Each structure stands twice: as structure tokens, then as C-alpha cells.
Amino acid sequence: MRVTKKLLLGAVATTAAFALAACAPGTTGGNGDGGEGDGNAPSEITVGVITSETGPLASYGEQYLDGFKAGLDYATDGTGEVDGTTINVEYRDDTGDPDTAVNIAKELIGDGVTILAGSASSGVALAVAEQAAQNQVLFLSGPAAADAITGINEYTFRTGRQSAQDVATAGTFLDDIEGQKVVVFAQNNAFGQGNQAAVEAILGAQGAEVEPVLVAEDVTEFTPFAQQVLAADPDLVFVAWAGATSGAMWQAMSQQGVLDDIPVVTGLGDAATFGAYGEASEQISFLNHYFAGAPDNDVNTAMVEAVEGAGGTPDLFTPDGFNAAIMLVQAISEGDGDVDAMIAALEGFSFDGPKGSLTVREGDHALLQEMYQVRLVADGSGFVPELIETVPADAVAPAEAG
Incomplete structure (x- = not known):
């Protein structure tokens, strides 16, 4: 794995969103086997990715998912694992509707999910962020740009820019x-x-x-x-x-x-x-915010090649999915399935993404970027x-x- 607490080395491109599914004790589940990032990592983690696959923002959701999948594959060297923890991803379509997204989030959380990602719609992101706080789960918000998402609660982090x-x-x-x-x-x-x-x-x-x-x-x-x-x-x-x-x-x-x-x-x-x-x-x-020819760095090159190789086209919100994957890998690597430890691992986290050097601001979880x-x-x-x-x-x- 290419991620450390303060630096993503080299051309790390990352990845995907996943949903935490409840499993038998000792295999996966809400906080895994370990607590407070004590090194006792769960053998599996499922992350729930809730974004627009249909509806008015479907194209934005597709861009996000292209970046997320490419990034996950790269950050895990194609293994789908982080330090021995297998990452399972459950993708769900919110259709751009906050009520639909809330119902999906409740269902996933009820199944033991403690990591959610996605959201092209600001209305969806605000609603899911509320669920994250109420249920004390990690939420990596996607392309949704409303400023109200930043600092809304300690469980919500940006993976893209804001208004x-x-x-x-x-x-x-x-x-x-x-x-x-x-x-x-x-x-x-x-x-x-x-x-x-x-x-x-x-x-x-x-x-x-x-x-x-x-x-x-x-x-x-x-x-x-x-x-x-x-x-x-x-x-x-x-x-x-x-x-x-x-x-x-x-x-x-x-x-x-x-x-x-x-x-x-x-x-x-x-x-x-x-x-x-x-x-x-x-x-x-x-x-x-982004077009493929704007940044000039190895991470962007890796992302563009991966997305194009999979038949897609890098676009406005592709790096948001890529950033989400990098941040997800960081959280899993350092958090051992414990939500509080994952939050601590992301606050102040600096890494190289497709847009160059990015930093998760510790105080409000804004993502600082060019x-x-x-x-x-x-x-x-x-x-x-x-x-x-x-x-x-x-x-x-x-x-x-x-």
C-alpha cells in the first residue's frame, strides 16, 4: 500500500467507495475486530458508495465512479486489499434524491456499514452527512459543492472542492x-x-x-x-x-x-x-475544478491512463473519486475499522492526488487544492x-x- 498518515508517495492514484456489510464476528462488521486503531484489523470491510447512477446528475456520478474504481485498483496494486483487509464495495444509486439516499444509508448502516462515500448532489450529501453524525459512521462526501457540507460534523470529509x-x-x-x-x-x-x-x-x-x-x-x-x-x-x-x-x-x-x-x-x-x-x-x-490537461503530474497521468484503459473519459469529477479512494485507503490502513481512529487518520492528511498536493484541513475537513x-x-x-x-x-x- 502506498499511503502513509501525512504523505501519499509517488504517483498514487486511488479509488473506490465501499460499504461496510455486517458479517460473522471475526471477519468484518461495524468496527471490525480491533478498537481505536490498535493494529487488530478486520479481515474484510465493505464500503457503501451512494451516488447518482441515474437522474439529472448521472453523468457526474459516472465520472466519480470511474475515478474511484481506477484509484482503488491502483492504491491496492490491483489486489483490492489494504494491509490484509479485503475491501468490498456496494454501489447504490440515489437517483439524485435526498430521501432515496437517506433510505439507502439507513439500510447500509443497519447492515453494519460504518463507511459511506459518494454524493454528486449537495442536497443528498447534506442528508447523508446528517445520517453519518446520528449513527457515528464515516462519510467521504463526493463532488457535491455546497459549502454547508464543510464542517457540518466530525464524521464528514470532503473529497472534492466546494463553492x-x-x-x-x-x-x-x-x-x-x-x-x-x-x-x-x-x-x-x-x-x-x-x-x-x-x-x-x-x-x-x-x-x-x-x-x-x-x-x-x-x-x-x-x-x-x-x-x-x-x-x-x-x-x-x-x-x-x-x-x-x-x-x-x-x-x-x-x-x-x-x-x-x-x-x-x-x-x-x-x-x-x-x-x-x-x-x-x-x-x-x-x-x-479539473480537466485532464490542466494538471501535469504522475498521479494525474496514472488516473487518465487507467480510466481511458477501462473505456471511460477523465472528466470534471473523476479526481474526486480518485481522492476518495486515497482517503479511504488511508482511513482503513490507519483506523483498523474503528471510526474514531479513521477520523483521526484523515484529519490533517496530506497526499498527492491528480490535482497535485492536497490537504484535508484538520479543523473542518475541507479539502485544500489548486x-x-x-x-x-x-x-x-x-x-x-x-x-x-x-x-x-x-x-x-x-x-x-x-
Whole structure:
């Protein structure tokens, strides 16, 4: 195994999410055979991975799972074992619905599971985090970006970035914004509301006036909302959007002239969205969490090769699954099946991931990581991302929760 408490050596790529299944005494179960990480590791551990395999965020769930599986295989040298403990993974589809996810989590915990991972949806992650605290199990949250997940309880850890890191990266495109008006155009869900709160906390603290334009998730006609943005007469528009309606939203923004008249900053989504902006791409400033050509390190190379070798395509949330696997292996290696010991093993844990050096902040379990400034450039009939600048992790670190 390639993991130590403070350093993941070399090109460690990691992996998967698993579910702790109850078994006969002496083989596996809630806390295994040992307590408080005393070296008496269980012979088996099952980890429950709850994420979107169907529903509006299914593509994000697929990216996460591709990274998780590739990482698990790499971190365990293809054995599926950590220091003699066999890792079993139970994958469950939450369909992007918090109630479904809670029912799955309760079922898994009832079967003796003490490690959960996954969640592409912020609403799902918040609901599962509550279950983790109530039942004292470890939860490695996935791509879900709402800031409220950070520091929500001692059992929940991030394996991806959060909205505050997006907003801070957007701020690196700007000069002094004192007195300027920023409109937050977002979906009216946990993700969008989290972005609104982050813009208010970060750009508002720099003197910006922040006004939200929030859109219900089931809306498919965006013209009235684009007109509302124009009517607000902002100096800057920060767009936070996810899911299948992205293309229709951007089309409405372009048709109504928002991109012609107002500076727009948004996050560059997964590859499926690269063509959604059309010629307006050159008018948008993109912050980015990940694309395969952004980092240049051995871990990223290993992840890309593994995912492509399995028939997949590395994308926006592939490294979140990879990080989850690294953190999972660390927890199992150091924790011997005991939840308190696994928490201690992850707090302050630094490792090399696909995005370079990452650190789990001890106080609130945020995952500190670099971010990217990106442009889209024409490539034949489509567009591809091009790196403008890498933003260091400390320049976009979120304020510590709690």
C-alpha cells in the first residue's frame, strides 16, 4: 500500500467507495475486530458508495465512479486489499434524491456499514452527512459543492472542492470590485444557494453588492430569467449551474444579449458542456475544478491512463473519486475499522492526488487544492479547454467553518 498518515508517495492514484456489510464476528462488521486503531484489523470491510447512477446528475456520478474504481485498483496494486483487509464495495444509486439516499444509508448502516462515500448532489450529501453524525459512521462526501457540507460534523470529509473555492477562483479574474454589483445566476437548490452564500461572503466582503437570481430546478424556459439579469444592470454576473439544462440556459443568456453586455464568470463544467456556449465562449471567463490537461503530474497521468484503459473519459469529477479512494485507503490502513481512529487518520492528511498536493484541513475537513483559470478555444467544429493559469491552493482556501 502506498499511503502513509501525512504523505501519499509517488504517483498514487486511488479509488473506490465501499460499504461496510455486517458479517460473522471475526471477519468484518461495524468496527471490525480491533478498537481505536490498535493494529487488530478486520479481515474484510465493505464500503457503501451512494451516488447518482441515474437522474439529472448521472453523468457526474459516472465520472466519480470511474475515478474511484481506477484509484482503488491502483492504491491496492490491483489486489483490492489494504494491509490484509479485503475491501468490498456496494454501489447504490440515489437517483439524485435526498430521501432515496437517506433510505439507502439507513439500510447500509443497519447492515453494519460504518463507511459511506459518494454524493454528486449537495442536497443528498447534506442528508447523508446528517445520517453519518446520528449513527457515528464515516462519510467521504463526493463532488457535491455546497459549502454547508464543510464542517457540518466530525464524521464528514470532503473529497472534492466546494463553492467557496469556485468563487475565490472567480475573484482572481477581477480587479478591485469595491462598489460594483454582482448578480448570482443559479439554480434554487442547495448548490445554487451555496454559491450565492459564497459570493456574498467572499466578494461581498470585498465591497461588492450581491443580488441573486435563483431559478427552480424544474424550469426549462430561461428567457424570463435572462431578462431579469439584464434588468438588474450588474457589473458582473456569476453563473453557478449544473445538470442537463445547462445548454438551454446558456442559449437563453446568449440570445437575450447577456453575454454581449455584461462580464460573465462561470465554472467550466464537464466535457458535455463545452459546446453549449457556442461562439460566446470567448466572452466568458471560466474558473475550473479539473480537466485532464490542466494538471501535469504522475498521479494525474496514472488516473487518465487507467480510466481511458477501462473505456471511460477523465472528466470534471473523476479526481474526486480518485481522492476518495486515497482517503479511504488511508482511513482503513490507519483506523483498523474503528471510526474514531479513521477520523483521526484523515484529519490533517496530506497526499498527492491528480490535482497535485492536497490537504484535508484538520479543523473542518475541507479539502485544500489548486484551481484553474481556463478559456475555451475552437477545435474543428467544437471547443476544447486551454489552461490560462493554475491558482495555488492557499490562494483559494475557504474560510474555516465553525
